[in-house]
Amino acid sequence: MDWSNKVVLITGASSGIGRGLALELARRGANLGLLARGVESSQLAAVAGSAALLSRTAMEPSPRLLEVVDQIRRETDSGSKAGSQRTMALAADVRDAKSVRTAADRLRDEFGRIDVLIANAGIGATTDATELDPEEVARVLNVNVMGAVNSVAAVLPEMVERGSGQLVALSSLSAFF
């Protein structure tokens, strides 16, 4: 498969399997939107002074995500076949439908389209039946289920309109039992 003309959006890209997929697809030449939770751009706000009001709530990519982007840049610069590969870091929280939509829009604005979604963001938690904490369960479902729904919702209309696209979900073998 030729990845070099593809645009791939990966959620949960700052660590683990998401990060691994990002590095591998970059090596294969795919253009990437790497999405992960951001950090508040407080430093920026402090420096910018009068612009602080505007940027106070703005999120910027987390250091971990930027590290992944850096590593991809280093690898592609060192003359692999990736050539014109491009990567974009996107700060968004998959629990927040609007922020995922905004991130997907930014990626489309930059790269023109999204061909593949890899809905990978997820968390794990130990549930103790006798000390059941509804908030903890809600948190897991919010990230693992609604996160995937929000990601699909952000990319699907464009894919259907274009008549092509691919949705990939990272589930788990634990779904089989």
Added chain:
Amino acid sequence: MDRRNKVVLVTGASSGIGRGLAVELARRGASVGLLARRRNLLAETVDHICEAGGRALALPADVTDADAMRAAAYKLRREFGPIDLLIANAGISVNTFVPDLCEKKIAQLINVNVIGVVNSVSAVLRQMVDQGNGHLVVNSSLAAYRGLPKSAAYCASKAAISSFFEALRIDLKGSGVDVTIIYPGFVKTPLITNIIRTPYIMEVDQAVQKIVRAIEKRKKGYSFPWQLATIARACKLLPIPMYDWIAARNSFRG
């Protein structure tokens, strides 16, 4: 098993299967807490039960509100004593269309169907484990078996609670608390109003009798009606391309 003197909490008790179960268990001698949002419908059913000589308590609450659920369980315990049986039945259904997923509607459905069940369990489980006996029952659906056309959110929610209860069943082994997962097919309730094809549909009363029998036998899982349950089980074994081909041609929703 004798339902006399048992204390039962039924969520989603203002209509459909939940209402039917509450009325039937009260008729069999249980003291029933009926929980739902719609106060007037609850009051009507409670009156109906009490007129027939049963014991019932209306618990107006929203299953998505964990604190309200805890308060309702407390109120039921204070009135009738420790809760022996939870029937987590409250659930909603929406059509899911592509490509405009309408994620707000999906979030709301997951909130009621999954978080609502978790809140219900959480409100009663501590007490059941402490006293060394109890029974958790969840009303899932045959839709939990595989993804169905135009039902992505509904199927996801039912698969979620089924797995949740299955995991609890293992964790609670030896605690004295039993776990039962009910997988109904189509039952004539307000839930199925936006469904156009309903093979092997059942009357509420008929479904209620089957569910009560499964609860009394403390079954781990119970799927019905057998015809649709057999089809659902067979679908689970099909390879993906074959399942997709069949499912796409047999949509239950418009």
